[in-house]
Amino acid sequence: MLNYTITSLFYNLKVEGGDLMSHQVIIWQNNERKELMATEGQNLFELLLENDISLDTPCGGQGNCGKCKVRVLSAHPSLTSQEEKLLSDKEVEAGVRLACLVTVTEDMELEVEDKVELDILTEGISQEVDLDSEIRKVIFEITQPNLDDQSDFMTRVQDKTATEQITLKALQQLDQVDKEGTLTATINEKTKELIGIEAGEKEELYGVAVDIGTTTVVLYLIDLTTGEEVDTYSFHNPQKAFGADVISRVNYTLGDQEKVQKLQDVLIKKLNEGILSLADKTEIETDDILTMTLVGNTIMIHTLTGVSAGSIAKAPYTPIFTQGAELDPVQLGLKINSAGIVKLVPSISGYVGSDIVGDMLAVDFNSFADSWNLVIDIGTNGEMVLGNQDEIYACATAAGPAFEGAKIMFGVAGIPGAISKYEIMDNGEIEYQTIEDQPAKGICGSGLLDIVAELLTAGFLNSRGAFCKDEELESWQQERMTEYKGFKSYIVLTADEAGIEEDILVTQKDIREIQLAKGSIAAGIEVLLKEADIDYEMLDNLYLAGGFGNYLDPHNACVINLLPQEVEDKIIQIGNGAGIGAKMYLIDQKMKSSAEQLQKKVNYIELSSSSHFQTEFMNSMEF
């Protein structure tokens, strides 16, 4: 059935003798009409992707996740067996289809879900850092030479700026500026290089810190003369079209350098859009942006540099690099000042990336002395670091994206309308919150956690994660149970309660997904504590980083045994630690050695080959 491949995206289909027949496809999204032309037999998902109409697609268009729904307004295409499995009867009847399973064979008109903005976490704890960037501006006065002092212009500028080297661009700028009066030099204090010169006083100096998440990317524009954050910009990682999780994306690229390049290109393009947008909005020149720092998981950082991450996906899971490289923005294609520096924050291993190093900088891990602290970043995977000043242990658990709404039947990301808080009152009534108080659209990570905790507390679920038999439930409880696609399911909200078209459910299958996810995180924690040979009492703090970690209810996290109950009062939610670390790395050049110090101290524990982890994992799946 899946007889197309995503690669055909990049061809223009031609047949001998002329162009293929083409069809008009009319798209409605956000009440706007778009007209596309498709070639006969083109895959609808590919057509939308080509035209920048990006659908949510955890599986990358493989026909497995059931998320790339479109509603066909013209004649309904025949149904595939896969669609029968993944769509409700009501949906099928209304013309809903999965774009990745639709082939265009005639003119079509369809409705695509409105574009919604994720509520992306950009804030968090704050750390004091020195305002100490190696890129600086130096403002000085210069006078004309004369026959007694014929020293060349560059010598006189170098004397004023304590530089010894120069870029070609700066050399040409030296030529262009007035040779007397006030000048502003941009210098790299570390390499003693003069990288720019302008007439007058031009103290503007900016940097951009970036957190490249698998799902979302956040840019922070920082004024490097004050250290203040000027503005932020975030976008969905455009690589999502090639797979929701990093492994799907790696698999997509395997053995094809052009696809590695493709992943790089889409990301660089969006980063440049972000840079330009920030510059526009704050009325600064992109030439005044001299530094960029980037954190991300190791696979994101590999794809950012156009380096294939294939070796990370198979044993022994070795990345090509983990170093904190400093790269040329021009070579990378990033549109900041061409003499600027793009700094990759060092990472730990293939599955503990520089985002986690960012978290560690954000909590000032190097200051911990004798006390033991644990940092956990729950995103698509769960990475964690346990340590004190002498020893650090890290591991990554393949928690999967369940807490990001993927693989959960009614799961959604943190979009407006996502159920983010949920409580079953003693009287059986339901209280809930959605993001931005919009009509409920589905369940996001923190809502899911609440629901499971409440189902456990209220006795819907047993400790093994199975829904109780009907006879074990009270009648009000029985009313909230139903069956959905063959799975016993809890009705989170009835259509009536929520004022929506269909009930929102949590199925037995969803519960299993959550068990796998939380089990692997809990098991990772156990393994780290055992490696460090400490118990929970010796733990000072448990820092939770990342969007889900920030919004979850710590008590409920302990109720479902995602986190050990012993540490409930030691939990500190730090927000987007990775982004905070990236900002610190941007502002203070000393963060490089701090990060390298951490990097060297870390013992990475490979869980895939750890029998201890397997055992713990089995135990931790229970609630």
Next chain:
Amino acid sequence: MLNYTITSLFYNLKVEGGDLMSHQVIIWQNNERKELMATEGQNLFELLLENDISLDTPCGGQGNCGKCKVRVLSAHPSLTSQEEKLLSDKEVEAGVRLACLVTVTEDMELEVEDKVELDILTEGISQEVDLDSEIRKVIFEITQPNLDDQSDFMTRVQDKTATEQITLKALQQLDQVDKEGTLTATINEKTKELIGIEAGEKEELYGVAVDIGTTTVVLYLIDLTTGEEVDTYSFHNPQKAFGADVISRVNYTLGDQEKVQKLQDVLIKKLNEGILSLADKTEIETDDILTMTLVGNTIMIHTLTGVSAGSIAKAPYTPIFTQGAELDPVQLGLKINSAGIVKLVPSISGYVGSDIVGDMLAVDFNSFADSWNLVIDIGTNGEMVLGNQDEIYACATAAGPAFEGAKIMFGVAGIPGAISKYEIMDNGEIEYQTIEDQPAKGICGSGLLDIVAELLTAGFLNSRGAFCKDEELESWQQERMTEYKGFKSYIVLTADEAGIEEDILVTQKDIREIQLAKGSIAAGIEVLLKEADIDYEMLDNLYLAGGFGNYLDPHNACVINLLPQEVEDKIIQIGNGAGIGAKMYLIDQKMKSSAEQLQKKVNYIELSSSSHFQTEFMNSMEF
């Protein structure tokens, strides 16, 4: 009369309503036929230039030098008054015209002088230098990681290569090579940067040293694993089309950044042709060329970098830079390995360039201890440096290009057929040599020097440089005198003696040009000795660098008082010292600090404001 400007070269002439009428212009050169299309009214010189048919043109197409001769085979264009002055009657009759004064108004057919190769000096004294380039190749073995040693690939490569940084290109190459077996890394030992990685043993490593002369450019391909010169490549400086001397070229660019760019572009283009040709011929990859060093006079080095040299042409003659910058080949557009380094050798001042620093390295100026030595480089100008280990004095004299054949009626560059040696025997007979024993075509610098010395010795000229009156000459002498374009002239070779079409002469005007040239050099020497407060006896050696300096007869140079007679036995001809210095700078990274040491020690004496120089100059014009 001169109603065109050279700028119109860069337009496509258009008239409203359509293209201008065009004419076919057939060119014969080296027995080959070329067909060009000219627009109505186009200047012939510009047309030829556009089509890479470069004529000798000291004045840059201003109609002053009379060198851009072509022979019109079709209907002869009417004669301009300027051509009447600059061409002989015989030439006019034969259809010879000056291309820069011809406007194309109809189809034409013409003959252009055959392209001849200059005999460019590439050799000279040799100095021992260490084989010590910061760019190196490191060959090493690597093994696959395993679950016990998951260290990333870059870490394992860095361990083997003692590097700490990496370029984006090298990072992407790391991704591509096999991860076990023998690998070859290219590293920059100084910056500890990994700049390339290849599979297998690839020890090839090359550099190119370049001497950018005003007239000619020489490239030396050096094997950096042995220090040996592999091959050389030389070409006429394509900037000649914009003026023979540096000042004409600066004047051409004044106030127009696009013209600065143009001078850069033509030079970079030819340098790339040279690099590609050297690589082709010696069957190496341009990617194996990792370093380039360049010397040249300060104006050449400015134009090479696209920096205007306007400030050098007017008081206080201050260049934009004199530093030994290290630039990015990609930014400069030079086609060596993109991670390579382009090193500009430091220069002294606006008129004492890095070519002279090259000469100083070639004679190992830093080793002179207490002894005083003088280095003179006679090219288009005469630059000289006098010093010992403690003090160095330098100056530049505007000798002009007389010794390069320019401004001399029958002067030519060092081409085959140039009279390079000349002697008047006691019996009045003439002995002479031409380059490559070709039929005489004109007189080059060393020949001119011989002729003037012989004319003085044989009593044709008095010490003031005037030809003696007829009555003061013997009858055989009178036979060799004639008048040419209003000037008393000496017949160097009659057409009969040389088996050529026309007599070759030296006119009174030519003698005046030589007096100016040699006078300024001699005066420069006097000024330097006075600054250093030493006399000729205290001079150990007088090193003569450059083509003319290499080929001239030292005795005759003293006869005409170009060089002081007291030092005749101290003269050492070192050949192309500038090129040798560039090669040393390429091979041994320590030459940078040697050069900077010299640069700092030099006291530059500005002659234009020196009354002492003016007096000496007046005195030194006499023979």
